[in-house]
Amino acid sequence: MHRLAPAVAAWFAGGATAAVVQQVLTADLPVDMRHPAGVLAYRLSELLPAPLPARPRATIASEEAIRRHPDPFQDCDGCERAFRAPHPGRCRDCRSEPTVTAGLWRAA
Numbered sequence: 001m002h003r004l005a006p007a008v009a010a011w012f013a014g015g016a017t018a019a020v021v022q023q024v025l026t027a028d029l030p031v032d033m034r035h036p037a038g039v040l041a042y043r044l045s046e047l048l049p050a051p052l053p054a055r056p057r058a059t060i061a062s063e064e065a066i067r068r069h070p071d072p073f074q075d076c077d078g079c080e081r082a083f084r085a086p087h088p089g090r091c092r093d094c095r096s097e098p099t100v101t102a103g104l105w106r107a108a
Contacts, residue, residue, distance in 0.1 A: 004037065007044035014049060 011021050024047050025040055033039055071084040078094030089095075 004040055004044060007041065007048075011044065011048060016049060020049075 008021060024043055029039070071086050073082045074085045074088045075081070076083060076091040076094055077088065078090045078097075081091050081093075083091040
């Protein structure tokens with residue numbers, strides 16, 4: 001068992017899960033095994049999968065965005081609808097609608 005442990009560790013280091021290692025070691029075993037440890041050692045060394053690509057590390061900005069709490073709810077000054085924003089004001093729909101100011105149309 002101590003002889004096979006480094007080979008199993010290499011599988012785990014390459015990204016294999018315990019289920020994958022178990023499947024490779026136990027699938028289609030010969031009926032009459034004279035040297036079971038030899039069969040397992042062969043499978044561990046010859047069937048070693050290619051290492052999985054490294055997962056990209058999250059950027060600092062995305063980590064800060066995950067830790068940051070969402071903006072609080074605000075009531076729209078135009079329609080009283082709730083929306084998330086850092087400061088009170090108008091919702092997206094009300095900001096895009098033109099408003100009447102002193103008899104002239106002006107975009108908000």
